[in-house]
Amino acid sequence: MNTILNISAYKFVPLPDAHALRELLLERATALQLKGTILLAEEGINLFLAGPEWYVRGFVALLHTDARFADIAPKESWSGTQPFKKMLVKVKNEIIRMNHPTIRPAEGRAPAVPPATVKRWLDQGHDDSGRPVVTLDTRNDFEVDAGTFDGAIDWRITKFTEFPHAVQEHKAELEGKTVVSFCTGGIRCEKAAILMHQMGLEHVYQLEGGILKYFEEVGDAHYHGGCFVFDERRAVDARLEAAPELTQG
Known part of the structure; x- marks a missing residue:
């Protein structure tokens, strides 16, 4: 039975506070027993998370309390087991690396x-x-x-x-x-x-x-x-x- 909700989402939005945001999101995701990866950069956020439905939806609700992420609508899929081994939140130069700084x-x-x-x-x-x-x-x-x-x-x-x-x-x-x-x-x-x-x-x-x-x-x-x-x-x-x-x- 598929009981694990998998979500993915991204948004290009200025995040000058990416390092502080890293600590907050890691704390919230860990408290909700989620696993996966969240990438943060000055240009935005990119996330892949999985866990029990109630906890995943709770995390998204918390994310929506930040006006910058209020319109994020994750894509969803289901699996029978947790597909990630750990919870990681990283700050990068780009959330998807292109090495082309004019692309904003x-x-x-x-x-x-x-x-x-x-x-x-x-x-x-x-x-x-x-x-x-x-x-x-x-x-x-x-x-x-x-x-x-x-x-x-x-x-x-x-x-x-x-x-x-x-x-x-x-x-x-x-x-x-x-x-x-x-x-x-x-x-x-x-x-x-x-x-x-x-x-x-x-x-x-x-x-x-x-x-x-x-x-x-x-x-x-x-x-x-x-x-x-x-x-x-x-x-x-x-x-x-x-x-x-x-x-x-």
Whole structure:
């Protein structure tokens, strides 16, 4: 029986008090017997937590008391066991490392497109203006290998810091197309979409909520395999449950 609630969420918002916030969130999460990872940086927060439902929801309620996090709506999945071994709260230079300081999502989000719209575009083979649509996987190669959208562009990057150079190399291939960047939960593809706009690509969107939100809202249409997650489940399927064939591989 799946009794462990797993949540993931992020928000780009200035956190000049990241170090003080680390102590507070670690204390709260530990008191609620949660395990997982919270990353904090001047640019925002990124979290992956798991525990009994009541405790997880209690932590989210506490998080919402901070006005900066009041609109955080975590993506949820369930598991039969605790997929994390410990509770970690870390302060980093970036909550998702790109080494590109001009990319500051807190100053303006990338245009986002909801899962239902992406599915409709892929069903019809073009966007609402008749422009060809391509999906661009912004994750690392081993994540892509667990599953991705049919025909997705995959540059086989091994870390996200390689993404800016890959865009520069392949920019011409994206010209004149509607590009939907996607990732696990939205954080990478948001930075990726902003970067591509800055580099002159006009029709670029991020998949709102990433693959996990796509699974939640429209299932696995146009997608094959599972979605890699950074815990002991290794991957989840379109039902947001551990994918056995990938978990055991």
